[in-house]
Amino acid sequence: MNEAVTLDRAAGQRVAADPIATLPLTLTINGEPRQLEVAPWTSLLDLLRDKLDLTGSKKGCDHGQCGACTVLIDGKRMNSCLKLAVTLDGCEVTTIEGLGQPDNLHPLQAAFVEHDAFQCGYCTPGQICSAQGLINEGHAKTRDEVREQMSGNLCRCGAYPNIADAVLEVLGTEKKA
Amino acid sequence: MNTATKIGIGSALSRVDGADKVTGRAKYAAEYKVDDLLYGVAVCAKIAKGKILSIDEADARAVPGVVDVISHLNRPKQAWLDRNWKDELSIPGEPFKAFHDETVMFAGQPVALVVADTFEAARFAASLIDIRYEEEPHNIDFAASLDEKFMPSHLKRRNNYHPPKNRGHAQQAYDDAPVKVAADYHLAPEHHNPMEMHASTVEWHGDGKITVYDKVQGSQGPQAYLASAFGLGKKNVRVVNAFVGGGFGSGLRPQWQVQLAVMGAIHLEQSVRVVMTRQQMFTHAHRPECTYSVRLGAEPDGKLSAMMHDATTSTSRFENNMEDIVIWGMMAYDCPNASGEYAIAPRDTYTSADMRAPGAATGMTLFEIAMDEMAYAAGVDPLDFRLRNYSEVDAMNGTPYTSKALREAYQEGAARFGWDKRSAAPRSMKEGRELVGYGMATGMWDAMFSKTAARATLSADGKLEVASASSDIGTGTYTVMVQVAADTLGLSPDRITATLGDSDLPEAPVEGGSWGAASTGAAVQLACQSVAKKLLSAAGKLDGDPFHGVNGIEGLEFADGAMIRRDNPDVRASLTDVMAAAGLDKIEVEETAGPGIGDMISMARKSRNTHSAVFCEVRVDEELNQVRVTRVVNAVAAGRIINPKTARSQILGGVVMGIGMALHEETFADTTLGRWMNHNFAEYHVPAHADIHDIDVIFVDEPDPEVTPLGVKGLGEIGIVGTAAAVANAIYHATGKRVRSLPITIDKLLDAPAD
Numbered sequence: 040m041n042e043a044v045t046l047d048r049a050a051g052q053r054v055a056a057d058p059i060a061t062l063p064l065t066l067t068i069n070g071e072p073r074q075l076e077v078a079p080w081t082s083l084l085d086l087l088r089d090k091l092d093l094t095g096s097k098k099g100c101d102h103g104q105c106g107a108c109t110v111l112i113d114g115k116r117m118n119s120c121l122k123l124a125v126t127l128d129g130c131e132v133t134t135i136e137g138l139g140q141p142d143n144l145h146p147l148q149a150a151f152v153e154h155d156a157f158q159c160g161y162c163t164p165g166q167i168c169s170a171q172g173l174i175n176e177g178h179a180k181t182r183d184e185v186r187e188q189m190s191g192n193l194c195r196c197g198a199y200p201n202i203a204d205a206v207l208e209v210l211g212t213e214k215k216a
Numbered sequence: 217m218n219t220a221t222k223i224g225i226g227s228a229l230s231r232v233d234g235a236d237k238v239t240g241r242a243k244y245a246a247e248y249k250v251d252d253l254l255y256g257v258a259v260c261a262k263i264a265k266g267k268i269l270s271i272d273e274a275d276a277r278a279v280p281g282v283v284d285v286i287s288h289l290n291r292p293k294q295a296w297l298d299r300n301w302k303d304e305l306s307i308p309g310e311p312f313k314a315f316h317d318e319t320v321m322f323a324g325q326p327v328a329l330v331v332a333d334t335f336e337a338a339r340f341a342a343s344l345i346d347i348r349y350e351e352e353p354h355n356i357d358f359a360a361s362l363d364e365k366f367m368p369s370h371l372k373r374r375n376n377y378h379p380p381k382n383r384g385h386a387q388q389a390y391d392d393a394p395v396k397v398a399a400d401y402h403l404a405p406e407h408h409n410p411m412e413m414h415a416s417t418v419e420w421h422g423d424g425k426i427t428v429y430d431k432v433q434g435s436q437g438p439q440a441y442l443a444s445a446f447g448l449g450k451k452n453v454r455v456v457n458a459f460v461g462g463g464f465g466s467g468l469r470p471q472w473q474v475q476l477a478v479m480g481a482i483h484l485e486q487s488v489r490v491v492m493t494r495q496q497m498f499t500h501a502h503r504p505e506c507t508y509s510v511r512l513g514a515e516p517d518g519k520l521s522a523m524m525h526d527a528t529t530s531t532s533r534f535e536n537n538m539e540d541i542v543i544w545g546m547m548a549y550d551c552p553n554a555s556g557e558y559a560i561a562p563r564d565t566y567t568s569a570d571m572r573a574p575g576a577a578t579g580m581t582l583f584e585i586a587m588d589e590m591a592y593a594a595g596v597d598p599l600d601f602r603l604r605n606y607s608e609v610d611a612m613n614g615t616p617y618t619s620k621a622l623r624e625a626y627q628e629g630a631a632r633f634g635w636d637k638r639s640a641a642p643r644s645m646k647e648g649r650e651l652v653g654y655g656m657a658t659g660m661w662d663a664m665f666s667k668t669a670a671r672a673t674l675s676a677d678g679k680l681e682v683a684s685a686s687s688d689i690g691t692g693t694y695t696v697m698v699q700v701a702a703d704t705l706g707l708s709p710d711r712i713t714a715t716l717g718d719s720d721l722p723e724a725p726v727e728g729g730s731w732g733a734a735s736t737g738a739a740v741q742l743a744c745q746s747v748a749k750k751l752l753s754a755a756g757k758l759d760g761d762p763f764h765g766v767n768g769i770e771g772l773e774f775a776d777g778a779m780i781r782r783d784n785p786d787v788r789a790s791l792t793d794v795m796a797a798a799g800l801d802k803i804e805v806e807e808t809a810g811p812g813i814g815d816m817i818s819m820a821r822k823s824r825n826t827h828s829a830v831f832c833e834v835r836v837d838e839e840l841n842q843v844r845v846t847r848v849v850n851a852v853a854a855g856r857i858i859n860p861k862t863a864r865s866q867i868l869g870g871v872v873m874g875i876g877m878a879l880h881e882e883t884f885a886d887t888t889l890g891r892w893m894n895h896n897f898a899e900y901h902v903p904a905h906a907d908i909h910d911i912d913v914i915f916v917d918e919p920d921p922e923v924t925p926l927g928v929k930g931l932g933e934i935g936i937v938g939t940a941a942a943v944a945n946a947i948y949h950a951t952g953k954r955v956r957s958l959p960i961t962i963d964k965l966l967d968a969p970a971d
Contacts, residue, residue, distance in 0.1 A: 059280065059336075059337075078334070078336060080336045080340070081336055085335055085336065088246075088247070089255075089334075089335055092249055093240075094240065094243065094244075094246075094247035095239065095240015095241070096240070097244075097411070097412070097461070098246075098413070098491070099411045099412070099413070099494070099897075100413075100494040100896065100897050101493060101494065102494065102896060102897070102898070104494070104896060104897035104898045105411065105494075105897050107411055134240070135238075135239060135240035136239065136240050138239075139238075139239060140239060141235035141236065141239050141241065144235065144238065144239070148235075148238040148239060149238075151234070151238045152230050152231065152234035152235065152238055153230060155230065155231065155234075155861050155862060155864070155865045157234075157237055157238070157690075158462075158690030158691070158692070158862075158865055158866075158869060159410065159411065159412070159459075159460060159461045159462040159463075159689060159690030160233070160236075160237030160238075160242055160459065160461070160690065161244065161410070161411040161412040161461030161462060162411045163237050163238055164238075164240045167238060185905075186905045186906050186908070186909075187905070187906050189905040190904040190905040190906040191904075192905070193411065193897060193902060193904060194411070194905075195409060195410055195411045195462050195464070195873075195902060196411075196462055196690050196865075196869045197868055197869035197870070197871065197872025197873055197903070197908070198865060198868065198869065199868075199872060199903070199904075199905050199908040200868055200908060200910070200911050201865065201868070202905070203905070
């Protein structure tokens, strides 16, 4: 433990001598191109929540253990807390805000409301983005597969059966389409 | 159109806050945009007990962006007396006061706050704070703490603790019983872990006023608490908790991050946000660890003759947290001889706390495992055994229930589950490589009612706002308020707005104990009835006075946005026409629903409880001992159901947390360091999607006009009670292995001898 502290201290002194410089970053967020200046130690999640006021993406652990921060990066679901923003130059990021609006809900959002697939709502944006990622992947066909492949998204309110219902409904819709 | 299609009480309305939640628009405590916001990150003590000798802040302060470091050395003024730190649900002892002095009482205690202009700078600088301690001997080992267990004197007990009332001669009856069961049961400590971490954004207005966006289960309790603890004056503190990302009890009392954020804002005269890390979520409230010794005696036919209960739960050294552990079995079952003992054991952690169905989720669950053991010992089917000992009255208090449709819950649950397909012997059902087991248990919780006020405002355009300082922690309060208002005034839900979660609104208690729907619902109904009365008198201004002679609102029906004469349904007037005729811009009333004198008398004479029958199927891999809970049927008797859709969700959630209690959830103590070891979601396991299979919820018919004004009993907690016992009992039935310590992890199942 002492060794770690020593390392931290050395890093601290470097930081003190050389303030964190920001780097230019180009991201397309919910379809809108953005030119940003971002410090290298800022996660995509903190960039979205603290700097861009896109607070739909939630922080539930900051360690990639809960899935509440799930967003779509170039169509793939990712834990945004585990991505340093500056590593994503040129990427397309879709957050819950980009999926639908209250008067024009995305099919997954509408299915979540209809099936009561949430209670407190805090894990919900991550569940929905993760479900969209799962649909994009195209592997899950059955309830068991949906359960297995949604297991990176914790829901402490225990809405899992309803979430599975909502995701399966949209999967079914897409198959018909 | 005289046949009104009305959405109201009993309708499966989708959550009215649903669109905000699924689009990310719902704002939680750490998400309010505030100008000139500073970010605070807490530094937590690495020792379990002792004193802070020094704090080296130099490296932290050198990090660009760091504004200040706050600790006991430079904090703003705090109230000195403990009584100024009492919160709405305070328990006897010394409430925790962050940065009060150099004393460390538990590992993870916040000892400094680093404030910076970015979260990242604050987080990094917090890692550079170097604290020297003088350590003192500590104990967080529950088994060792039992040497110090005690029963607090009357004045130092929680005021909602119910001491067991003994009856008959339990010891003698037990000694004489032809069939006996005696065993010790254990529940591991659990941490609530709502998905939203505790967070506070304190907005500094610069005129002596602050607005606190807080992750907490009530707004007015924390308002009074913060005003008192920091000498701010109640009118200067507004607390907002419009959306709460889960609670389960961790937000019943204000948590330490709000103390830190308020101190930061006062000290720096600027807005400050403090968000706990997930690791820090393990530094405060948790369900107490419990050891529970049960002795049961029965006749050979399975009629109980004796029950002896003795339980101890964990608390801290600074507050006496207590739970009702031993009384549930004493109330639930007909047994002439019963005794109960209870004590608490202090250890050097933060104080344990109420967590979903506190007391019952532990006590009823562990007792129901003992009941299963007795059913086997007596050779009686576990469901028949419970029916044989069914009590129509509260067997401990000798009072009748306002209602108890548990018999119907047993019957409907068993039928839906297919309990009759169960083969009696343990380890007698198998499919493929998995042993199959069926288990069941009874659940029980209180039906409570708490004084609550609500305001209803009907505008000239026919839109209604209902408002109360109540909270919605995922329980569906917004939706309940809209439905009750729609039901009372016959308005379409899309014409109604519910506002809650703000200390400026009419008085409401913290949300907990499953009293929210019954209490807030009753207040909204009263307020809307007052609006209806004013509409009736305003209707006198209508041309021809068509409502002349209607004697009170009982003579009216409200539907489709109109008021209608019951004695002549052709006479109707839209609410907007009535208001226009009387020249009214709006009708605004506030009403308070509280237990009246009649209710108080009834409360003393009758018991008020929800009941449930939980049936469970498990599949256990015979070689690996991996357990899957493949089916649960939970049949609930909880009075009137306002919204079957959100009600079902409440029970699903309770069952899922009950499965966690049965199989996953356990916080491990490192007794050497004095810390919780597995303080993250990778190592503290909560059920994930893959763990949860089919859950079927039944609400049995249980009309109960007496229990609360709406006949509602509440659903937030009953779903968890007994669920873990049904799982444990099913595991026994599948494997013949009785594990008496929850959670039933693979190692315990491997070690357990088969009967």
